[in-house]
Amino acid sequence: MRNIPTLTHRELSTQFYSPIAYIVITIFLVISGIFFISDNFTSGGEASVRDIFGNYMPLILVFILPMLTMRLMSEEYRSGTIETLMTAPVNDAEVILGKFFGAVLFYFVLLASTLVYPIVVSLYGPLDVGLTLSCYVGLMLVGSLYIAVGIFFSSCTRNQVIAVLCSFVLLAVFTFLVHYIGQQQEGVVRVVMQHLSIISHFQDFSRGLVDITHVVFFLSSTCLFLFFAVKILEFRRWR
Amino acid sequence: MIQVNNLTKRYGPSRGIEDVSFNIDRGETGNIIGFLGPNGAGKSTTIRILTCYQPATSGTATVAGHNVFTESLQVRRKIGYLPENAPLYPEMRAREYLDFRAKLHRMSRNDRIAAVGRVTEKCWLGDFIDRPIGQLSKGMRQRVGLADALLHDPEVLFLDEPTIGLDPNQIRETRKLIRELGQRHVVFLSSHILHEVEQLCTHTIIIANGRVLADGSPAELRERISGSSRLIAEIKGGVDETRSAVQGISGVGAVESGEEPDGWSRLSIEANGTGDIREEVFRLVADKGWALRELRHEVASLEDFFIKITAEQRQDAGV
Structure with a gap:
């Protein structure tokens, strides 16, 4: 596991070299900024970060994060650098985790740029610091899960387009569709759907509540997808 | 140094290698081993197995005293590998890349600086060490890849088609460098170019259709055909x-x-x-x-021998 910092460092610096990173940052800030303004700067609007962080952010991230993660493994397969990487004294888990932490750190930088919203809100009224913090904790957890899913699909294919589309679909299903079905149904189906829905696990964070069950849900599903990614990487070499 | 016993790798119905065995000791007659065969013969597959990139379907292999399946990390610490076409990260600068690779080999900061300096000199990277790899020509990238393989002073060096895609001058320089490297490391070189192997290598293994057809020094192989x-x-x-x-x-x-x-x-x-x-x-x-x-x-040359045995192989296969 000692190689993880080395791999993370390389991954992070590569993110900043690539134009995709800057495009992603721009798209993210423009979209979240539009939501922020249209929601808060209307007459009678609430001076709160709850809407932007609680309702819109997870949706924006579904589209933004797969774009950051799509090249992580696919690019290594396509260019053949996976061969030099895996013949260095590095194991499969280190490779996946190094890339995961690189992407997560980049995402945290992206999140840090949204600190401007609570600052703006605090100019217009008292800021609920506890709520803001729990929103950030929730967003970090949701983002980590999305990144793990993105890495999993990236490790399945050498084609970045396939990787990004599969991540979109899976994340969209578990963020929007499952939540929607849960609302429409009654009884057991409703309970099951609510447990699977990313949004319903996230909602408590946006109410200022850091519930350990939701933390466990996000951390364990993140680990699950990272584990799958390691297994896929192993499997590809065994073929 | 390299022992291979009945190595078999099957991908689909036809590709891969079948029952490959050979044994190379250090310094018997020199240290450059040529692995020769037409395109698609299974050269890269064999090298990938020996460098621990892919496991074999069956058979065993030992490189630098360690089993490539059970002691993969120990093997990988002792080998250097330049894959075909030298894949590198285009966005990194050559120096950055070499430093990253040296870190993966757990070298301390001072060791890394020394190692990067050493390989820079050895592979003549001086002029472009601080340029992004994406801007380098094919020959320069090949040299960066070779420098990377040499960073940790490996016992065995695997070079997969090291001169492919280079211009004649670069080919000559690369061969000169390989000859130098053969003094210090065991160099396992794959090639489909006959006279390259004939010029450089002290031991030749000929492979076609995934099977080893001949194994010996170029002189021995030539002797085998001089009878006819x-x-x-x-x-x-x-x-x-x-x-x-x-x-x-x-x-x-x-x-x-x-x-x-x-x-x-x-x-x-x-x-x-x-x-x-x-x-x-x-x-x-x-x-x-x-x-x-x-x-x-x-005069029977290695080329005749090569053509003869690969043609026989083709006839046997009924192609």
């Missing part, structure tokens, strides 16, 4: 007449003959054993009063 070397003679005389006369000489095996358009006969004489029969042929021609305008030994 040929003599070409052009004699002025009837085809049948000259042929039966030549066949009368002791030590002559099969004789093929053909008539040239100008009335000369062209004989291709196969000698049994290794004795030189040119003198006997000359005496015979002189006794008979014929004229002789050509008498030459067809």
Whole structure:
């Protein structure tokens, strides 16, 4: 596991070299900024970060994060650098985790740029610091899960387009569709759907509540997808 | 240094390697091993297994004293590998890349600086060490890849087609460098270019269709074919007449003959054993009063051998 910092460092610096990173940052800030303004700067609007962080952010991230993660493994397969990487004294888990932490750190930088919203809100009224913090904790957890899913699909294919589309679909299903079905149904189906829905696990964070069950849900599903990614990487070499 | 026993790798129904075995000890006759075969013969597959990139379907292999399946990390610490086409990260600068690779080999900061300096000098990276790899030409990238493989001073160096896609000058430089490296490391070099292997290598393994066809020093391989070397003679005389006369000489095996358009006969004489029969042929021609305008030994090169065995292989396979 000692190689993880080395791999993370390389991954992070590569993110900043690539134009995709800057495009992603721009798209993210423009979209979240539009939501922020249209929601808060209307007459009678609430001076709160709850809407932007609680309702819109997870949706924006579904589209933004797969774009950051799509090249992580696919690019290594396509260019053949996976061969030099895996013949260095590095194991499969280190490779996946190094890339995961690189992407997560980049995402945290992206999140840090949204600190401007609570600052703006605090100019217009008292800021609920506890709520803001729990929103950030929730967003970090949701983002980590999305990144793990993105890495999993990236490790399945050498084609970045396939990787990004599969991540979109899976994340969209578990963020929007499952939540929607849960609302429409009654009884057991409703309970099951609510447990699977990313949004319903996230909602408590946006109410200022850091519930350990939701933390466990996000951390364990993140680990699950990272584990799958390691297994896929192993499997590809065994073929 | 490298022991391979009955290594088999199957991908689909046909590709891969079948029952490959060879054994290379350090410094028996030198340290550059040529792994020769036509494209698609299984060279890269074998190298990928030996460098621990892919596991084999069956069989065992030991590199630098460690089993490539059970002690993969130990093997990887002792080998350097330059894959075909030298894949690198285009966005990194050469120095950055080498530093990153040295870190993966757990070198301390001072060791890394020293190692990068050493390989920079050895592979002449001086002029472009601080340029992004994406801007480098094919030959430069090849040198960066080679520098990377040398960083941790490996015992065994695997080079997969190191001269492919280079211009003639770069090829000559690369070969010179490989020859130098052979003094210090065991170099395992794959190539489909015959004279490259013939020039560089002290030990040659020929592979085709996933099977090892020959294994030995270039001299040994040449000796194996010199037994069936040929003599070409052009004699002025009837085809049948000259042929039966030549066949009368002791030590002559099969004789093929053909008539040239100008009335000369062209004989291709196969000698049994290794004795030189040119003198006997000359005496015979002189006794008979014929004229002789050509008498030459067809020197068997590694190339003939290579073509012969790969062609035989193809016939056996019924292609």
